Amino acid sequence: MPGLLRGVARTAVIAGTATHVSNNVSRRQARRWGEEDAQQQPAPAAPSQDDAIAQLEKLGQLKDQGILTQEEFDAKKKQLLGL
Numbered sequence: 001m002p003g004l005l006r007g008v009a010r011t012a013v014i015a016g017t018a019t020h021v022s023n024n025v026s027r028r029q030a031r032r033w034g035e036e037d038a039q040q041q042p043a044p045a046a047p048s049q050d051d052a053i054a055q056l057e058k059l060g061q062l063k064d065q066g067i068l069t070q071e072e073f074d075a076k077k078k079q080l081l082g083l
Contacts, residue, residue, distance in 0.1 A: 052080045 056077060063073040 055080055 059068065059073055059076055059080075062068045063070065068076075
């Protein structure tokens with residue numbers, strides 16, 4: 001019986017170690033692929049000043065109509081102005 005328990009314990013340790021290593025490899029690959037994707041995607045172009053003004057006017061109208069809340073308007077305004 002002690003031999004059987006030792007075999008079961010050894011199998012459990014090996015399986016646990018294999019799972020741990022596999023998870024580490026998966027995380028490392030995902031991180032590496034994410035970095036490669038980020039490097040390949042060009043940064044979005046900043047809107048021109050005229051476009052930003054037009055978008056702000058539209059956002060203001062949506063806020064006045066009650067479609068956007070003040071918080072949503074402020075968040076989008078900061079995004080458009082690059083703040």
